[in-house]
Amino acid sequence: MENQPFCEFCDIFQNKKNLIIFKNDIVFAIEDIDLASSQRHILVCPIKHIENSNNLTNKDLQLLDEIHKVCELILQKSHPGKEYKYGFHIPPHVSIDHLHYHGIVLPIRDQFFGLVKFGRLLYPMSHIKEIISQQNAKKQE
Secondary structure, three states, rough: OOOOOHHHHHHHHHOOOEEEEEOOEEEEEEEOOOHHOOOOEEEEEEEOOOHHHHHHOOOHHHHHHHHHHHHHHHHHHHHOOEEEEEEEEEOOOOOOOOOOOEEEOOOOOHHHHHHHEEEEEOOOOOOHHHHHHHHHHHHHH
């Protein structure tokens, strides 16, 4: 985390621990600031600063599984039986340069956010893993 530009999520992890709703040795979770978009909207971030999904490799597959597991656990505990939407924004549609996974309790209230920001621009974990797999295949050629 040293020698890098200011990162809002690294700052939360280091200096604003009261905002963290979950933490283990690998990831931490916070509430999204736009609470009006859904009944609940959380972000799960790796503790290690990873700029975005373009910086992930096969070595990060276990991290991705942990991110999803934690996100799912938090939402199922707070809103059991509801429907959820999970995903990443990918470049160039990234608002903060620290990898973060959205977990949203459906329905999404705002049509703009529902259709654009958390619809078409929110990519599921399977899409990110496929990109990693394709990048790995290219390296082996």
